[in-house]
Amino acid sequence: DGGITQSPKYLFRKEGQNVTLSCEQNLNHDAMYWYRQDPGQGLRLIYYSQIVNDFQKGDIAEGYSVSREKKESFPLTVTSAQKNPTAFYLCASMGAAGGENIQYFGAGTRLSVL
Amino acid sequence: ILNVEQSPQSLHVQEGDSTNFTCSFPSSNFYALHWYRWETAKSPEALFVMTLNGDEKKKGRISATLNTKEGYSYLYIKGSQPEDSATYLCAYNSNTGNQFYFGTGTSLTVIP
Numbered sequence: 001d002g003g004i005t006q007s008p009k010y011l012f013r014k015e016g017q018n019v020t021l022s023c024e025q026n027l028n029h030d031a032m033y034w035y036r037q038d039p040g041q042g043l044r045l046i047y048y049s050q051i052v053n054d055f056q057k058g059d060i061a062e063g064y065s066v067s068r069e070k071k072e073s074f075p076l077t078v079t080s081a082q083k084n085p086t087a088f089y090l091c092a093s094m095g096a097a098g099g100e101n102i103q104y105f106g107a108g109t110r111l112s113v114l
Numbered sequence: 115i116l117n118v119e120q121s122p123q124s125l126h127v128q129e130g131d132s133t134n135f136t137c138s139f140p141s142s143n144f145y146a147l148h149w150y151r152w153e154t155a156k157s158p159e160a161l162f163v164m165t166l167n168g169d170e171k172k173k174g175r176i177s178a179t180l181n182t183k184e185g186y187s188y189l190y191i192k193g194s195q196p197e198d199s200a201t202y203l204c205a206y207n208s209n210t211g212n213q214f215y216f217g218t219g220t221s222l223t224v225i226p
Contacts, residue, residue: 004157031212033214035216040218041218042118042203042215042216042217042218042219043203043205043214043216044216045213045214045215048212048213050212058213059213090157090158097160100163100165101146101163102148102160102163103148103150103158103160103205103214104157104160105157105158105159106157107155107156107157108157
């Protein structure tokens with residue numbers, strides 16, 4: 001099955017703890033993205049990566065970190081500096097389909113604070 | 115942060131009704147406008163990618179139009195069916211970068 005796999009589906013974070021959300025793709029896409037969704041808001045970009053070993057901050061990068069050591073993987077770490085981490089997190093990759101660049105999304109991870 | 119707005123926020127229609135929603139985006143530095151369909155408990159799926167002013171695209175009973183000069187796109191659903199119930203998202207991509215700016219979505223419920 002080709003696609004984007006996010007894990008875990010649900011994650012709980014204790015105060016002062018760093019947690020890492022996994023995102024893996026087998027679509028051979030160069031570009032990958034992390035978004036955050038809060039109630040009543042659109043998806044907001046946290047980080048994106050156009051190629052291995054390179055990534056850029058999105059609009060709400062503070063309190064998050066990423067790495068892109070492999071093309072297939074783009075994990076997101078929610079650090080203790082992120083004071084309001086409770087949200088739904090979506091990972092996406094982008095590739096060509098029918099001559100157009102399209103984003104393909106994972107099923108998401110819901111993060112809550114204990 | 116660019117402002118992308120969608121209206122209405124939610125919509126309830128009877129099965130068989132036709133409906134449409136709006137996505138407004140900045141008219142400057144336009145590169146592409148994407149429409150996605152997001153069903154509950156599933157991943158968002160791409161419906162259309164629109165790049166040219168005046169573009170019209172169609173997939174079955176769903177179609178979309180694009181006006182880049184005034185900064186809006188319409189999504190139309192003809193003869194709505196219960197399986198059309200979902201949140202419809204639009205995302206604006208400017209020519210100054212590779213970021214996508216999403217609207218808050220329109221939640222459609224089709225009542226059998």
